[in-house]
Amino acid sequence: MKEITIQIKDDTYEQLKELTELENLINRHRDTNRDDNYRIEDFVVGSIIDKMEQINHFNQINPSIENDQQPVIKNRFKEIAKQKGIYIKDIADQLNMKPPNISKIFNNASQPRLELFVKIWMVLGCPPLHQCLYLEED
Structure with a gap:
């Protein structure tokens, strides 16, 4: 080792x-017979192992691992807005933007930065994210 x-x-x-004291308190609360007492070093090692497991899990489910192509993230804002009867002009007005800029995003000619994505998502009524995004092979 x-x-x-x-x-x-x-x-x-x-x-x-x-954090270590809190983790020990939570563990004792869950199981009153528990007498282990994690040290800070144990907490740090556990956190690192947890992060490594998250990365390994992502690598296992990442669609770009199966083939060498990088998928492109696209949005379905246009379809969602149409279903809800919301017009691009209305969204642009609410976001204090010009309709052509929203149109580019809705037609996937460009993708918004995260902050703008969230604003559009909120204007559209916060639909489930899996309905808003999809992967397209490049």
């Missing part, structure tokens, strides 16, 4: 200490 040493700021250490 390898060992590493890390240096962290005092406030980061205090935050880790609080």
